[in-house]
Amino acid sequence: MAGIDLVTLDADLAGCVDTWLNNGGLLDARRIRTLNRRIRELEQVLPHLTEADAPRRWQRLHQLAQRVSDDTPCPTN
Structure with missing residues (x-):
């Protein structure tokens, strides 16, 4: 969907x-980048999901991922 593979996401x-x-x-810098990139991709996909895609599940995953991102300190290295 929109060039984003939902399974990998x-x-x-x-x-x-x-x-x-x-x-x-805690997350290392690479995982923080991955998390934030994937959150942005999910935000692109969410408006296009149909009922067959289980949009509530994806919305909950977005909320969870966003909370993790908000609660994760940026590494100093």
Whole structure:
């Protein structure tokens, strides 16, 4: 959808959230970049989702990913 693979988008966001949970609320710089890029991509896709795409699930994933992004301090290195 819109040139964005939903399966990969889901896997990347879930991976970042899982890492954040397992690292006490911390992400390395690469994962922060991935998380923020994937959040932006999801924001592009959300308006185009149909009921068959389970939009509520994607909206909840967006909210979760955004909270993780907001709560993650930027690494100093």
